[in-house]
Amino acid sequence: MFSFSQALARKNPVHRRRFLNRTLLSGLGLVLAWGGAHAQSAYPQRPILMVVPQAAGGTNDIVGRLVSQKLSEVLGSPVAVENRPGAGGNIGTQFAAKAPKDGYTLLMTISSSQAINPALYKTPGFDPVKDFKPVALIGSVPNVLLANPSFAGKTVQDLITAAKAKPGQLQYASAGNGTLNHLLGEMLNSMASIQLQHVPYKGVAPAMNDVLGGQLPFVFASLPASLSHIKAGKLKALAVSSPKRSPALPDVPALAEAVPGYAGTLWIGLFSPAGVPADVSAKLNEAMAKTLAAKDLRDKLEQQGVELAAPTTPEQFAALLNDDIVRWGQIVKSSGASID
Incomplete structure (x- = not known):
């Protein structure tokens, strides 16, 4: 069945040209829309850098390398670990905070760097809340x-x-x-x-x-x-x-x-720089959920003494970070520790 526009196009050359132009523009719009959606869903298109702001062989490095291997499998793209130690984790954290906001630089860090350093250092060089977006809480040690x-x-x-x-x-x-x-x-x-x-x-x-x-x-x-x-x-x-x-x-x-009430654990988690596009963040969150659900990875982490966290949303992880910033800030203040 022909539409009214198609009928006019058959009888009148002017209408025919207009009809063809509209059809071509409509088709081009569909192609561009598909191309844009495809580009958004194509992340990642190149290797991802996972920054570990501690030295090789430490707890965070061990966990980061195990997680990066499984995350590479889930995303179908290499995830390379790079150690950037120094200043209690501040150097690597500063680097990640200043990285492009595209999801290709991530920060695998620990609570001592993210929650304690802002109280300990007068100028840590980063804001743990404003400069980063939580991706996934991995566990505690x-x-x-x-x-x-x-x-x-x-x-x-x-x-x-x-x-x-x-x-x-x-x-x-x-x-x-x-x-x-x-x-x-x-x-x-x-x-x-x-x-x-x-x-x-x-x-x-x-x-x-x-x-x-x-x-x-x-x-x-x-x-x-x-x-x-x-x-x-x-x-x-x-x-x-x-x-x-x-x-x-x-x-x-x-x-x-022996000392009732004593408690102090180290959590490990993955962050991206703040400002990463929402669709990229969603894909990272989904990929990390699949990564942390893998039994082979969970077994390896538990063998290393990591107590895996229950599935946690980025919002819940952000709340944990805020609570720890307050708690450890008070302990740092009472201890008198300070680093210029």
Whole structure:
């Protein structure tokens, strides 16, 4: 059946030209609309860079590399991890904050960098809320209160007793002033009414090395970074910092069992720079949900001591970040830690 326009076009050459022009323009519009939709849905069209603002071999690096492999499979595009350590994570975080807002630069970071550094550093160089958009919360990692095997005690209570007998003489190492493992020691001092002396290092690796070598007796270190030393008997695990025992170390008590109310875990999450287009963010969120649902990845992360988070929306992740900024800000203030 012909329309009125088609009938006129058959009888009159002028109408025929107008009809053909309208048809061509309509077809071109459909092609352009399809092309635009196709371009939007084609992300990613080139490799993605995942910035890890900590050194290779640390907790965040281990998790980032495991996640990047699975995310590459889900997106069908390479996801390359690049370590940009320095200034407690500020250098890599600044780099990601200033990256193009196109979804091709992501930040795999930890709560100590994203929630503690803004209170610790006078000029961290980034705003954890305004400069970033949460993509996915991956999980949490407890720290472990570790002792050199030469320490005669076996429990947190043994440590507390020894510290009270020698106020200010027992030392603990940390990755640096204001780092999570420093603040965990300050929390223990405050809540247990003891005076462990803090000795800052430039990173958790040299801190652990000196505890392994017996130069210092204690250190707080993340579970993934310390698990091999614990299993090899090179370090003695006194307690984990999470509210409950870790499935990876079921025989090691939570610190809260000796010091009620004690809790301090490290979360790990993926962010994009703020301003990434909504369709790209939606695809990243969907891809990360599929990535974190993969059993093989979950098994690998759990073997590293990561306690996987329940499925969390970006909005819920943003709320967690805001809460931690307030909580850790108060702890930093009470500890007196500050870095110019």
